[in-house]
Amino acid sequence: MGKREDLYQSIFSSLIDGIIVVSRDLKIVRGNLAVEEMFRESHDSFEGKDLAEFFPGQPALSEKITRAFETGSSFRDFEGLGFRKSSRVAFPVNISLSPMLDAEGRARRVTLLLKDMSLVKELEESSRQLDRMASLGVLALGMAHEIKNPLVAIGGSAHLLRKELSSPDQKKYLEIVVSEVDRINRMMERMLDFSRPKKMRVQPTNIHKVLEEILVLEKKSLEKKNGRFVQVYDPSLPRIEADEDQLKQVFINLVQNAVDASPEGGEIRLVTRVATDYSVKTARDPNPRMQIAVEVVDSGPGISEENLRKLFTPFFTTKPKGNGLGLAISLKIVEDHQGKIKVMSEKGAGSSVQVFLPVRQT
Numbered sequence: 596m597g598k599r600e601d602l603y604q605s606i607f608s609s610l611i612d613g614i615i616v617v618s619r620d621l622k623i624v625r626g627n628l629a630v631e632e633m634f635r636e637s638h639d640s641f642e643g644k645d646l647a648e649f650f651p652g653q654p655a656l657s658e659k660i661t662r663a664f665e666t667g668s669s670f671r672d673f674e675g676l677g678f679r680k681s682s683r684v685a686f687p688v689n690i691s692l693s694p695m696l697d698a699e700g701r702a703r704r705v706t707l708l709l710k711d712m713s714l715v716k717e718l719e720e721s722s723r724q725l726d727r728m729a730s731l732g733v734l735a736l737g738m739a740h741e742i743k744n745p746l747v748a749i750g751g752s753a754h755l756l757r758k759e760l761s762s763p764d765q766k767k768y769l770e771i772v773v774s775e776v777d778r779i780n781r782m783m784e785r786m787l788d789f790s791r792p793k794k795m796r797v798q799p800t801n802i803h804k805v806l807e808e809i810l811v812l813e814k815k816s817l818e819k820k821n822g823r824f825v826q827v828y829d830p831s832l833p834r835i836e837a838d839e840d841q842l843k844q845v846f847i848n849l850v851q852n853a854v855d856a857s858p859e860g861g862e863i864r865l866v867t868r869v870a871t872d873y874s875v876k877t878a879r880d881p882n883p884r885m886q887i888a889v890e891v892v893d894s895g896p897g898i899s900e901e902n903l904r905k906l907f908t909p910f911f912t913t914k915p916k917g918n919g920l921g922l923a924i925s926l927k928i929v930e931d932h933q934g935k936i937k938v939m940s941e942k943g944a945g946s947s948v949q950v951f952l953p954v955r956q957t
């Protein structure tokens with residue numbers, strides 16, 4: 596190979612964006628290293644294959660490639676979905692394509708430039724979540740102050756009045772006033788507690804111990820539905836640096852949601868495993884972080900796509916007595932730990948909530 600080819604070859608393989616060279620019959624001629632990484636396949640498993648195997652159901656893409664062959668035109672920055680065959684996972688990609696012209700100006704090949712957009716999309720999603728959290732803080736403080744004082748007055752008066760009344764019916768109505776005032780009070784406390792900046796007390800934490808302590812509390816409510824917990828713990832799970840009390844709150848919230856969602860005789864699985872966080876791979880910190888994943892899986896009714904989007908919005912609830920704060924608070928705590936929460940659910944197929952936490956805080 597000549598010097599120049601060597602140079603081209605090394606540029607081709609060292610690019611961090613994926614490059615796929617396509618022939619006129621829409622077969623893959625070559626792909627670089629970044630493509631191998633993107634699709635989790637070695638190059639010999641995609642060379643010679645139909646492009647459509649890796650971008651299924653996207654006629655717009657083949658149309659553009661055909662146009663590039665016929666007219667020599669290029670296309671920049673459109674969205675596509677790559678498909679990882681081994682794991683059957685689709686991921687968002689940004690595609691630009693341009694024809695490679697020969698000496699006569701005819702297109703021999705078309706090259707696709709691919710950027711994996713998974714991380715960008717994920718960041719967009721988590722910044723949306725953060726926006727919601729920021730507005731909650733302001734709202735919580737403002738509301739709590741406004742509501743607390745009249746609430747104390749209402750509660751106190753109702754108490755006094757209850758003593759004065761003799762009619763059992765009237766007493767019953769007043770009981771409702773008192774207990775509902777208590778309920779609002781508790782909710783205010785929870786909100787205020789949440790919006791006050793809290794110091795994290797980080798220490799080596801055994802997540803299995805945290806989960807077991809929670810299960811002692813939650814077992815009874817699941818047994819009422821004749822359900823049971825199934826623990827699938829990875830015994831090699833390392834301790835993590837975390838605030839144990841705060842994490843307890845997170846998993847109480849998640850387990851309570853799972854219990855609420857459980858049907859009669861339902862099973863709730865608690866799964867722990869070691870995970871690797873590729874998304875923090877940066878030039879400064881090239882080693883993916885070690886993290887643990889804790890998953891709470893229920894066999895409940897699942898969550899509709901519309902509700903999935905509202906899940907972390909404070910006060911979003913579908914429960915008659917819910918506050919809609921459990922997940923918002925959990926997300927705040929997990930993010931304070933530099934972790935992530937992922938919810939996967941389909942209507943009718945149960946829900947799985949995954950919490951990712953770094954082993955070490957950075």
Ligand SMILES: Nc1ncnc2c1ncn2[C@@H]1O[C@H](COP(=O)(O)OP(=O)(O)OP(=O)(O)O)[C@@H](O)[C@H]1O
Nearest residue numbers: 852853856897912913914917918919920921922946
């Ligand atoms: N495992 C689950 N299965 C089905 N729906 C769920 C699940 N977890 C959460 N949800 C939905 O998300 C909503 C919000 O949950 P979140 O925990 O934030 O509030 P909540 O449970 O309604 O009230 P609370 O403040 O008492 O936790 C729930 O009302 C429910 O509709």
Ligand SMILES: [Mg+2]
Nearest residue numbers: 848852921922
């Ligand atoms: Mg809840």
